[in-house]
Amino acid sequence: MTIVYEKSRGLTDVPFHYCPGCTHGVIHKLVAESLVELGVLGDAIGVAPVGCSVLAYNYFNCDMQEAAHGRAPAVATGIKRVHPDKVVFSYQGDGDLASIGTAEIVHAAHRGEKITTIFVNNAIYGMTGGQMAPTTLVGQKTTTSPFGRDEALSGKPIRIAEMLATIDGAKFVERVSVDTPANIRKAKKAIKRAFECQLKGEGFAIVEVLSSCPTNWGLTPPKALDWLRDNMIPYYPLGNFRDFEEGK
């Protein structure tokens, strides 16, 4: 018998706590596989956020630090400056990165910090029970926007990938989605390349991953993926915004 598929050794055996249909599990897998395939799992040091993926430090089979809310890029900076030869990454949600941690992510990018950030955007605060995020779409109902996000009150959702792509120190910026197998394959490619950006010493790299939250969106897992496709992708276009090689 030959093994045709197995769980990546980049993940531990701790069972995920994620809700059914949540795409964090898929994204964890892509990160873990990328580290293994690049041969850097033993050199990897990850930084977990505050939010749904707060327990990521239990799941990645590498050294991990748990950061304060939004501060993962600063924590990762401290680690990378001490261990410039290691592969340092932060894994952050949209409340963490796009709201309370905007200063840290902007300046990590601005310094050209040689770290890789996996930014999971599901347009909502999941862990705290479905409140409005900076990425919540206009009209989207959440527990703190019960009548739908009102642009006059809260403004429009923030586009992180586009914003960071304006910063010179950000050498790799791509937005991907994990709503279909084809998109998952593209997401894997982008995540791998974001680590390659760090390995080549080019500068800051970020992959924004559009993700679903069936629990707090109040949808079944398949319907949640449909909602992502129909509502998020039109506002958050997929694609590469910056690559460290010209013409890529």
Next chain:
Amino acid sequence: MSKVLMKGNEAVGAAAIKAGCKYFFGYPITPSSEIPEYMSKALPEAGGVFLQAESEVAAINMVYGAGGAGARCMTASSSPGISLKQEGITYAAGAEIPCVIVNMMRGGPGLGSIQPSQADYFQSTRGGGNGDYRTLCYAPASVQEIVDYVMLAFDKADYYRNPVLIAADGMIGQVMEAVEFKEPAPIDLPAKDWATTGTGEKRKPNVVNSLYLQADALQVHNKNLEKKYKLMEENEVLYEAFGLEDAEVVVVAYGTTSRIVKSAVKKAQEKGIKVGMIRPITIWPFPYEIFKKIGNNAKGILTVEMSAGQMIDDVKIGTEGRIPVYFNGTQGGVVPTPQNILEDIEKIAGGIR
């Protein structure tokens, strides 16, 4: 080794480098800006990294990362900046990350003033951030003590796996004095086998973390921290004291204030008043025990602080109601005069009614 003339803030940097600090993350603020300025030049020369962070919040979280990665690292600031760092300090205490944080205190609350103050005593000695935690806190009274205690702070931080604070004030940060760099007594330090250095796929992952979702588990963790704090209380108390046994008046002061108090004490002694003094060098743990040495002739204890009265709470705990405790305080950056303190000593010696 010969003495060199140094400004307090520069001495912080020089002592840190001498103690093996390789990483400094900071943000400028008066009256402590000479610390990052000094480090920006001296640390790269010493083979380390200086990084000016985008904020105090980022700076302390960089310290969290670097300390968690096993390095000797520090940050420094002044009062409003230290308030911003409290988030990172409580996380570092919870995750047991060794690091050194220097506070050149200035007047508060809010943006306050840029003159020297001791109004961050509560913040320095009661945790400062959320949760049950303590940080060893040295209060140097001279540039020489800055050198000595900054160097010691790195050893203690590593020994206890805990953040260590230096609480000085704008005056000591700005003054120039002759200092000598003495080798601290060698100390057996535990290996940092908990640090995030990469597993090399040869060991289980190390996790630096302060989250314990199960209440029982957090209680166990907190009780372990408590044991550590108890050890600090037993072993790390430092103070200077004199003349307690037959004193009519005992004056308690730390840092800059203690130097002014010493001038007043000398004048009072010249006038024939028996005056003793207690100068806490660690403000946490506080030298409560020494208050038991105060004799029965004492008519009162005078606490002198550049605050509205914060250390006075500890003085009262140490005194256990045995002797009346009086207060002499200046605020907002106002520094007391020896004359003003002498008057209070005389009043207490003469019997306050």
